[in-house]
Amino acid sequence: MTTFTDQIHQSAAPLWQKSFEHPFIHELQAGTLPADVFRYYLIQDRYYLSEFGKLHELIAQQVDNAQDKAFLLAGAQGLKDGEIAVREGFFEQLGITDDELASTPIAPTAYNYVNHMYAELYRGTPQQAIAGLLPCYWLYNQIGQQLVAQGSPDQLYQRWIETYDSDDYTQSVDQMIALTNEAATQVDAAGRDKMQTAFVRSSAYELAFWQMAMDKQNWRATA
Numbered sequence: 001m002t003t004f005t006d007q008i009h010q011s012a013a014p015l016w017q018k019s020f021e022h023p024f025i026h027e028l029q030a031g032t033l034p035a036d037v038f039r040y041y042l043i044q045d046r047y048y049l050s051e052f053g054k055l056h057e058l059i060a061q062q063v064d065n066a067q068d069k070a071f072l073l074a075g076a077q078g079l080k081d082g083e084i085a086v087r088e089g090f091f092e093q094l095g096i097t098d099d100e101l102a103s104t105p106i107a108p109t110a111y112n113y114v115n116h117m118y119a120e121l122y123r124g125t126p127q128q129a130i131a132g133l134l135p136c137y138w139l140y141n142q143i144g145q146q147l148v149a150q151g152s153p154d155q156l157y158q159r160w161i162e163t164y165d166s167d168d169y170t171q172s173v174d175q176m177i178a179l180t181n182e183a184a185t186q187v188d189a190a191g192r193d194k195m196q197t198a199f200v201r202s203s204a205y206e207l208a209f210w211q212m213a214m215d216k217q218n219w220r221a222t223a
């Protein structure tokens with residue numbers, strides 16, 4: 001049986017394929033991704049992940065089901081203990097300080113992606129917001145699974161890859177997929193269309209995020 005998440009995954013497949021083939025991903029695997037590009041990505045992603053965690057907490061306040069609430073709150077904690085904690089080690093290795101994190105401007109794509117997720121919650125519904133969170137989990141898991149077999153000769157990039165192929169991460173992706181399918185049963189057909197739009201838009205922002213890092217995007221370029 002085709003699930004709702006199979007359906008939305010299919011609708012975003014061309015965007016996901018472009019992420020799989022993006023030079024950022026190729027170079028990360030080959031070990032040729034310039035360190036300054038990875039550094040830029042990590043700093044922007046720190047903002048993204050911290051807002052992503054807050055969104056879990058805010059969505060949890062708006063869902064009725066106690067189990068869904070608990071999963072979202074556990075997800076926020078899991079991010080802190082897992083992905084965000086792993087990144088602390090990367091920051092140390094690359095000499096990224098708290099001052100640098102605080103003083104680096106948030107790039108347009110990171111800003112817009114985060115604002116999109118808030119808009120899905122505050123101008124939409126918790127179900128739309130849940131669908132907007134899913135590509136973040138699921139796309140990185142697929143990338144990790146694709147890259148892990150060959151790995152990267154760069155040990156830092158290899159650790160990045162392994163984060164997204166780990167059993168814990170894969171388990172959280174499976175739970176998030178289940179949560180999205182359940183959320184889809186709570187809304188009507190029009191609500192499900194909006195969930196699909198939220199998912200596709202997040203998928204487009206995921207693709208744009210790689211390019212943002214390659215370009216070291218700033219606000220001057222968009223003016």
Ligand SMILES: Cc1ncc(CN)c(N)n1
Nearest residue numbers: 045048049136137140209
């Ligand atoms: C932009 C983005 N998307 C997804 C992930 C994986 N949680 C991430 N770290 N950053």
